[in-house]
Amino acid sequence: MAKFLKFDCNLENFILQLRQHLDDNNKKIDNLLKQEKKTYANFVKPLEMMDEYLEQFFTPLSHLNSVNNSEKTQQVYTESLPLITEYSTQLLQNIDIYNAYKKILQNEITSLNVEQKRVLELNILHFELSGAHLDKKTKQRLQEINIKKSELSNNFSQNLLDATNAYEYIITDEADIEGVPQSEIKNAKFEEDGVTKYKFTLQMPSYIAYMTYGKNRAIREELYRAYVSRAPQNAKIIDELLALRNEMSQLLGFKNYAELSLATKMAKDEKSVLGFLENLLHDSIPQAKNELQELQNIAPHKLKSHDTSYYAEILKKAQYDIDEEEYRPYFEQKNVVEGMFLFLNKLFCITCKQVDEELWHEKAYAYDVYENNILKARIYLDLEARESKRGGAWMHNWQTHCSDEKGNQQLASAFVVCNFPPSSDTNPSLLRHDDVVTLFHETGHTLHHILSEVNENEVSGVNGVEWDAVEFPSQFLENFVYEPQVLKMFAKHYETNEIISDEMINKLVRSKNFLSAMGMLRQLEFSLFDFKLHTKVYQGDEVQNLLDSIRNKTALIKPPKYNKFQNGFAHIFSGGYAAGYYSYKWAEVLSADTFYAVVDENIFNSPIAKQYQNIILHRGGSQSMQKLYHALMGRDANTSQLLRLNGIKK
Incomplete structure (x- = not known):
């Protein structure tokens, strides 16, 4: 068997192949259920691998629809979603599988390893959160809701992409x-x-x-x-999604969607999340007000929302004598990628070698990843903006490290996608420093997935990791982009090869937390809006009224009435962050605490960096992040390190 799959997606026959794949799976499930003595080996493992192989088949389509979007990919993707959703919902509502998992856990509790126990415990929880134990009528309604939610989320994303491109x-x-x-x-x-x-x-x-x-x-x-004001039609989709999420939550025995969301997260309850966010807000407001006043002082008129980036750049130059454009020649895309690989080699003994493979676009590249000179994974980079690609940046896993039913090892693979300035024969792709941060961030996610040494795919890599901990490895890695010894590994002028000067680095480091408290308020606004939005059913004007009430505390410049930010809030309406956007800050506490522990040990000589690799990256989702973090640091995370990271003084 080949170590890595060849990227291929036959759009013409995809739906036919998908139907066949799902039919085959259903037949296998029926046969597995007929076994009299069900064990982890003969029942759970085959089901796990069925899920893995289906994901491997479907991922190229979802990836293509994101990076080379066309009418054809939209059509096929939209047609496939109800099929996948119906299959997944029926699977997670199958009472016979649910009962079998509970019985296997009970019978084999003493012989199962940590990974296998985690697989069963999470599956049992997910079955209960899908209504497997409920009556037939309720399960039917939950299935209808899931199909409709999937359709609406896809429409939300497509509306946003169409509006952006138009x-x-x-x-x-x-x-x-x-x-x-x-x-x-x-x-x-x-x-x-x-x-x-x-x-x-x-x-x-x-x-x-x-x-x-x-x-x-x-x-x-x-x-x-x-x-x-993009995609105003998304307002109706928001109403429908919120109503469906709330109905689903109550059918499953939760008072609201926020409570349902927290069932699989590190945070214990609504009070914990809102208290965490409100405390950060309280600590950040005084400094944010001072920052805004500095900004207002240099503007010849009262600042409005469309002014802040412009005057912030002027103030940044005045305070730090820093011009981001002067830095871009030092951050030529290919140099940055090569330098990042060099950094990973020094920190984690990782080597990345480019391989020749035909992919979905001429600007996409494949690299084999070696850890301690052993082939471990493959990553695919697609970093430049184009009209057919949806905005933003993300990591998407394809293959997951695991052992199959016969004990054969499967290696991992993942995509890193960004939207950097496009290059041409005469115009290189010169990045902003923020772009470099983004690349390191998404690579942090990627390492979490591909360096896993877990043998059960459902808890390997990013699988099984609590949603409010999943940003921990990405944020941890991005923080190094401000460290002088790291910057000098890749920041060189693309024409002269001159290494970035100490003076330029000092300016960059000093300006790192420029207007950071205002930035914190913006993220807290998103987090509070998202979480409170899912504590009851908001409809129509109530959605805007809630956002306005939060902005009364968080928005030091009142946005204009035409600002309908929610219609473009893809993270919570077409991504996986509904009632979970707070996760960015929650995970940032873990990342800041770990980062400073490594930096204080001088980065490349840090025992904690090696422990991080062995405990966090290698163990994936095989245990709760709470346990893994205690194994790493020997204590709870220090929340004050987040304020330190952002330069916010209490």
Whole structure:
């Protein structure tokens, strides 16, 4: 058997193949259930691997729909979702499988290893959260809800992508692009009827460039208005999703969706989450107000939402004599990737070697990953923005490290996707430092998945990890992008090969927490809105009213009424973060605490870094993160390290 799957997705026959795959699985399930003496080996393991192989088959389609979106991928993906959802829901509501899992856990409790016990415990919990133990009518309704939710989430995401791609702002007056980075001007420039024009869009590199550097305030406001009012049709989807989530929660015996969400997380209850967020808010507001006043002092008019990025850049230059554009030549994309691999080699003894493989796009690359010179995994990088790719950045796992039914080892693989400035034969992809942070962040997720040494795929890598701990490894890795000895490994001028100077690094480090308290308030706004939104059923204007009430505490600049941020909040309406956006900050406590422990030991000579690799990365989701963290640090996480990381003084 080949170590890694070949990327292939036959769109023409995909639905037919998917139906066949699901039919085969259902027949296998029937046969497994007919066994009289069910054990972990003859029942649980085959079911586990069925799930793994189905994920391997389906992932190329979902990946293609995200990175090379077309009418065809949309059609096939949309058609496949109800099939997958119906199959998954029926599987998780199968009372016979549920009872078999409980009996196997009871019968084999003394002979099962830690990983196997965790698989059974999580499966039993997931069966109960899917209503396996409920009556037939309730299970039928839950299945209907899951199918509808899946459809609505897909529509939400597609509406957002379509709205982003549909908008463009054409500039003809060169005075209006003064100050915009040359790399972005090159990307925006085109000729039409003999006239030079510049096109700015809502794609992240283009949008951020004008909002940060564009001098024309009216254009900034127009771009901002277009961005925060995208996809108004998503308001109706939000109402439907919230109602369905609440109905599902109550059918399963929870008072609301927030309570249901916490059943699989580190946080104990609603009070714990809201108390955590409110305490951070309390500690951050005084410094945030001071930061805003500094910003207001340099503006010739009262600041509005579309002004903050522009004046923040001016203030940053004034306070730290730092111009992000001066740094971009030092962060040429390929140099950064190679330097990141070098850093990982020094920190974790990991080596990444590029392999020649035909992929979904000419700008995508494959690398084999070796740990201590042993082949461990494969990663795929697709880092540049294009119209057919949805915005943002993410890691998506494909294969999971595990042993199959015959004891053969399967290696892991994963995708790292970003939206960096596109390169061409004459224009290299020069990154902002924030882009470098993003790359390290997604690579942190990737390492968590691919370096797993767990043999049960359902708790290997990122599988089985509590949602409010899953950002821990990604945030941990991104923090190193401000460390001088790490930066010097890859920050070199793409034309001269000159290594970034100590002076430039010092400016970057000193400016790291520029307006950090304001940034903290923004994230807390998202987190509080998401969590409170799922504590009862909000509909129509109630959604906006809730957001406004939270903004009264968190938004030091009142957003305009046309700002309908919720219609673009993909994390909670088309991603997996519903009632869980707080997880970013919750996990950041773990990452900040671990990061400073490693830095205080001088990074490359750190015993804790090696323990982190062995305990957090190698053990995946085989135990709760609470247990793994105690094994790593010998104590609970120190929350004050999060404030230290953000430069916020209590």
